[in-house]
Amino acid sequence: MSVTIRSEGSMFSAYRFIPRSSLYVLAGLAVLGAVIAFTVKDKFYLHVLIMMLFYASISSAWNIVGGFAGQLSLGHAAFFGIGAYTSTLLFINLGVSPWIGMVIGGALATLVAGAIGYPSFRLRGPFFTLVTIAFAEVLRILTLYAHDFTKGSIGISVPFRPAVGNFIFRQVSAYVYVALAFLAITVLVSLWIENSRLGYYLAAIREDEDAAQALGIDAARYKLVAVLISGFLTALGGTFYAQYIFYIEPFQTFSLDFSVLLAMMAIIGGLGTVWGPVAGAFLVTPLQELLQAQLGGELQGLHLVVYGTVLIVVVILLPQGIIPSIAAWGKRTFGQREARPAASPKGDA
């Protein structure tokens, strides 16, 4: 029996194991999104579509650490805000293209993710969650405090100077294409992780950390890798948001509500599955936007009541999330091979 410690084979060959069906779904979404962007002229519906794609992307990014690794983050607004503020400040003050600023913001968010993950993943329990919340709060307060630099609570407006290099487009539809590309990146990264050693290890850590350690998995290290990737991708979303909305301010950008929303979408759609966050975002975002548009002017807060009721009903009917429920139904009906099992939100065995 050989005791080679060196790994054989290539980790990159994981792409061969990505299910074809997932790639077809992704291609189908891209085509559908592009067709809608091309034909629909109503700015509101395009806006809803963009927000759907946007939330699907960052909820997918959240899912890498929150779902795959099972480490609940309630402070992803920190990474989001770092992305938004970095690219915007670089653009306004130094004229750096937001495309480049986006990558720099991503790198900064990765550093912060490391600072959060490195100490807290050594411990078990709620420490990681608490540290993520604290970091987002601290960043919000720092942004307010450094108002000479960040304009504090007044927020920053992104000047409307349309150019591809400025990441600013006259056509709303252009943002659909960018959002589609962003979603494609996060979903492809998720698919690759899911089918590679990293994905198996994260699932093992999520299911039983002791058993994972006994099989040679350095749990702290792999959880750290997950949060680094997740933080980077989330920061990219921050830049996109700033370039699309043209305005960022600390209360919204670093808000706990936003972090919770990302987690909620992934949980509703199916925690730890590739398509769960996408399904969750596609359900929740239009609901939120349409209810706000339709009922927002009526009774104060009525749209939130309806919104909350719908979410409660979904969670009661589909406690495992949308995607695992569909997969289980498909298995019962067509007797197919078992779909990849999802993490249970309760973490039971």
Place this chain on the structure above:
Amino acid sequence: MILQAENVTKFFGGLAALKGVSFGIEEGEILGLIGPNGAGKTTLFNVLSGFFRPDQGRVVFADETVSHLKAPQRCRIGLVRTFQVVKPFGNLTVLQNVMVGSFLRTADPGLARERALEAMELVGLSGRRDTAAKSLTISDRKRLEVARALATRPRLLLLDEVMAGLNPTELVQMLDLLKRIRGQGVTLLVIEHIMAAIMTISERLLVLHHGEKIAEGAPRDVAGDKRVVEAYLGEEYLLA
């Protein structure tokens, strides 16, 4: 000697769970570890596999002191354990569970899959490939625990009561499996309460009582040892 424990001592507060335990395992042998409940068997496993750090003494594996290494690092050099209370990755399929083990020696999912299937074949889990681990029977869970550990390609495998809760047929299969694993060149340290099983399979027995080693040697000699009979086996066993 593939593994040596030297004067291993472990305290939980004021209680000494292990008191100066020393022993060695030869490469390729099956060593049985017995003793009454609370004797410190599982604590010894935890110390050997890196889940606990000994308060005194050291653990030497393949001529290297490993006392400072954590569990994942010990697994990487071939010192692997299973758990008495099996810990399947419940929401993963059997194949995925075993692949987590085989990924230790390769990052290639294709290769990991192949090796996982081999390990599943060996323990007799091939028919359960796509079953979620949480819906396995206890006997299959025990096999899964062994298959996962085997897939990491261990040199020394620490098995914690893999035969508990099995019916007589499953017990015979498990004994046969352990012999086949040894046949592949893996050394085994086995905790077991079922005396008939441990007597037939072990070359040597090690007996713990109140955290101390009270006997070590050939199964026949150990079973006749007065202290062992008093502490663990009971008078009836001698008469039987």
